[in-house]
Amino acid sequence: MKVGILANPNKKGVDQIIKNLCRSLEREKLTPVLETVTAGIINAAGGIEPKELAATCDLVAVLGGDGTMLNAANQLGPADIPVAGINVGTLGFLTTCTDSELDIFAKAVAQKDYTLIKRMQLLATITSANGEKKSFRALNEVTLARGQTGRLVELDAWVDGELLNHYRADGLIVATTTGSTAYSLSAGGPLIAPKAEVFVITPICPHSLSNRSLVVSHSSLVELAPAENAECPMFLTVDGRDVMAINQGDRIQVEQAGHALPLLRLEGRNFYSTLRQKLGWGRD
Numbered sequence: 001m002k003v004g005i006l007a008n009p010n011k012k013g014v015d016q017i018i019k020n021l022c023r024s025l026e027r028e029k030l031t032p033v034l035e036t037v038t039a040g041i042i043n044a045a046g047g048i049e050p051k052e053l054a055a056t057c058d059l060v061a062v063l064g065g066d067g068t069m070l071n072a073a074n075q076l077g078p079a080d081i082p083v084a085g086i087n088v089g090t091l092g093f094l095t096t097c098t099d100s101e102l103d104i105f106a107k108a109v110a111q112k113d114y115t116l117i118k119r120m121q122l123l124a125t126i127t128s129a130n131g132e133k134k135s136f137r138a139l140n141e142v143t144l145a146r147g148q149t150g151r152l153v154e155l156d157a158w159v160d161g162e163l164l165n166h167y168r169a170d171g172l173i174v175a176t177t178t179g180s181t182a183y184s185l186s187a188g189g190p191l192i193a194p195k196a197e198v199f200v201i202t203p204i205c206p207h208s209l210s211n212r213s214l215v216v217s218h219s220s221l222v223e224l225a226p227a228e229n230a231e232c233p234m235f236l237t238v239d240g241r242d243v244m245a246i247n248q249g250d251r252i253q254v255e256q257a258g259h260a261l262p263l264l265r266l267e268g269r270n271f272y273s274t275l276r277q278k279l280g281w282g283r284d
Contacts, residue, residue: 003109004057006035006050006072008064011088015041017063017099021086024102028110033057054079059109059264061085063099066092066182070239073121073139073261082116084109084264093181093274094119096264108266115267117194118260119178120218124238129249136238139261140179142254143237144224144246145171145204152207153234154227159201159220166227168207171234174222174254175200181275183240189213194271199254222254 003025007014019042022032033056039047053060054076061084062072069085069092076083085095086105096114097105108114122138136142146153155172157164175184180192180200189202190213197218203211216222226232226248233245236252246252276282 001059001109002031002033002057004033004035004053004060005038006053006060006062006075007038007041008068008071008088009037009041011064011068014063014088017086017088017102018042020099021061021063021102021106024106025109027103028106030106030110038063050075051077051079054081057081059084061105064088066094067240069094070139071241074137074239074241078137078257078259080259080262082262082264093271093278094178094263096266096269105266109264113267115265116262117265119194119263120176120197120260121257122174122176122199123255123257124236125253126236126244126246127251127253129247134244136242137257137259138179138238139176140182140239141173141175141184142252143171143173143183143204144234144252145237147231147233147235147245149231151231154230155234156225156227157201158223159216161221161223164201164214165211167203167211169211170204172224173200173202173204174224175202181278184213190215191275218256220255224252224254225250 025032034047035053036047059082062069063086087095087098124142125135127133152168155167173184177192177194177196184202187202187204189200198215200213200215202213232247236244236246
């Protein structure tokens with residue numbers, strides 16, 4: 001069984017963690033396969049590109065945090081391969097275990113003692129005023145927000161072709177259940193369990209206090225556009241990674257991507273225990 005390893009080179013001490021993970025996997029008769037940048041971190045020969053990693057391995061382990069997982073999901077593409085996050089530090093919402101649990105992880109993989117949780121992704125398609133189209137995938141969220149001024153933006157949102165609202169706000173977030181614990185949460189959106197088949201639309205600092213988050217079906221088509229006479233450009237951000245200027249006449253469609261990311265979860269670990277840990281629930 002081949003286990004791909006993709007690491008964040010900016011994490012302190014990640015070189016030793018890569019070596020420790022390789023040893024843990026090899027003890028369980030598993031074959032580690034390093035991604036190109038990851039191989040360079042430990043000065044190892046070879047290394048393959050992420051999409052090839054997804055095509056040739058049985059599972060991919062990502063070393064970093066939740067942000068590294070978001071980037072890895074984009075790099076690996078729509079391959080239907082289990083992904084395990086190993087957090088360099090404390091447990092994250094997307095990660096499987098911490099870097100102090102490498103032996104536990106390797107043993108679980110070898111014995112197939114884990115479950116896979118399918119995490120829905122979004123497809124955002126920008127249609128410019130001249131008809132040009134660009135598409136992006138998001139695991140967490142798509143955000144349309146103000147540009148370089150401190151002023152509120154004005155934008156319109158539709159759900160399945162019906163006008164939802166005209167917003168005056170710092171911006172608007174369309175998030176998956178995975179993204180409900182990220183930017184949407186900090187903007188006042190609800191926490192949503194990973195298995196719920198929904199999106200959440202959350203305004204950022206809206207001018208009207210009556211503007212609240214709205215949860216819609218995962219089969220919905222959400223459309224966003226600058227309002228007539230709105231100050232532009234605005235900026236569309238996908239998982240905090242891709243940033244595109246949005247001008248008058250541009251339109252964004254957001255829908256289910258059709259490919260869910262299979263995240264590996266160790267037995268005895270679950271979303272609710274992570275919530276209690278990360279949010280400090282139950283503490284006096």
